[in-house]
Amino acid sequence: MATTSLPFLEDRGRLKLKVENRIKNVFVTQSEESRHGHQIDVKHIPVVTETSSKVLEAGVNTLQKTLVLKKQAELDEVDKQLALKRQEFKSSVQALAQRKSELEIKQQQTKERAMKFEKFVAENEVKRCRALNKYEVAWEQNNLKQKEIEGLTEQLKQLRARHQVLKERMTKYKIYEDYLMKTLDCLPSTFRDSGSDSLAMPIIRRHETLSITNQELLQCLGHLEEEVEDGQRKLQTMKQEHIIKKLMANKDLSELQSELESLKEKNKQAEVNLLMEQGLSRDKIEEVGSLFMAINNLAELCYIPTYGPLQNMSVLTKMDMVKEYILDKADMEKRARGLMDSGSEMTSRTALTDKKGRGSMKSIGSKTQIKSSSKVSGKSETMG
Structure with missing residues (x-):
């Protein structure tokens, strides 16, 4: 446990030393007589009657021997404080317990x-x-x-x-x-009798039966009206189902017809391939191939968008397209000639000569194309 530093003590006055006539300072080996004699030259030593703590509290400058007293006083003070701390700790432990x-x-x-x-x-x-x-x-x-x-x-x-x-x-x-x-x-009084033999009872009973019959008939009529309404609803649903089934059947029929057409085309192509594989010579095959290539080239040159995509066209459709294209060009040429005739003579002559040359060339080309198309159509018919 660390010792606490002591506080500085202020000076409370000088020490009061009490000098007493005590026994002289003699050696132990001296005799008792010599001890009591010669008291004149004896120097008396001042004796401090205060405690060490009081001496230290007065702040007197002490010698080295008094330092022990000082340390002893500090140790006593520390012991006191330690005892107090222990007491406080014990009391605090008790309080904590x-x-x-x-x-x-x-x-x-x-x-x-x-x-x-x-x-x-x-x-x-x-x-x-x-x-x-x-x-x-x-x-x-x-x-x-x-x-x-x-x-x-x-x-x-x-x-x-x-x-x-x-x-x-x-x-x-x-x-x-x-x-x-x-x-x-x-x-x-005979008519006033209200018994069972009265004349009014049959009429009353007849009225009761007629009223009961009327109620039953009204109930039957209501049931019949409900049945008629149910029948009308069922008829309406049946009509709608019939229309739906009819539409579905028409759709299936159109799909089957398209499949039939595609099967026919495939059958024709298969027959052509079969004939080509069975009886045709290599020359005829090459000729037919060249004709097909020529038709395809002409179809590419004379393509008309209204006929659809070129890949899905048959040979006859391509030839019809080429024919229509040539006829359109011939019609355009005729119209151009009619317009050019109304011009000047020089321009008309030169234009006519040029057009005649071009027309002759085009007519020759169209004739050759028509002849080739007629040949191809005839060969396709013979092949078919």
Whole structure:
């Protein structure tokens, strides 16, 4: 444990030394007589009667021997402070132990309170669930009762309306009742008998049977109307289903027709390939191949977009396209000639000579193309 530094003590005055006549400083080997003699030359040593702590508190400059007293005083002071610290530590330990016990007691009390609170919360939760279930049951019952009340009020309204109608009908037929009562009063007593042998009973029974028959007929009419409505709905659904099936059948038929056309084209191509493989010579095959290449080249040069893509065209379609292209060019040439005739003579002559040359060349080319197309068509027909 570290020693605490002592505080600086202020000077409280000088020390009061008490000089007493004590025994002289003699050697132990001296005799007692010599000890008591010659007291005149003896120097008395001042004796400090104060304690070391008081000496140090006075702040007197001491010798080296007094340093031991100073350290002893410091050690005593430190021991005192250590004892005080130990006492304080012991008291603080006791206080902490007491506080710990109090805290343990409080913790135990808190746990008990927490357990009680949890139990209270659980009981409240159970009560809340019960109350909620009761509320839901009561709410459902209230809704049912409310619906019953609404239904009963609706029935009451209907009954009141029926009562009002019957009341109005009674007031309406009151005059007839009065008339009948007056008529009964005027009739003889034989007609007033209300027994089974009275004359009015057959009429009443006949009226009752007719009214019952009328009600039955009205019920049958209502059933028949419902059946007619059901039949009309079924007929409408059947018509819609028939239309849908018809459309689907038409779609399937068109798809089958397109497949049939494609199969026919494939069959023709297969027959041509078969004939070429079976009976045709190499020269004929080369000639036909060159003709097909020429037709394809002409079709590429004379392509018309209205005929569709060139890859999907047949040979006859390509030839028809080339023919139409040549006829269009010839028609354009005729129109150009007619327009050029209205011009000047020199221009017309030069234009006519040029056009004649071009026309002759084009006619020769068109004739050769027409001849080649006719040959190809004839060969294709023979091959077909």
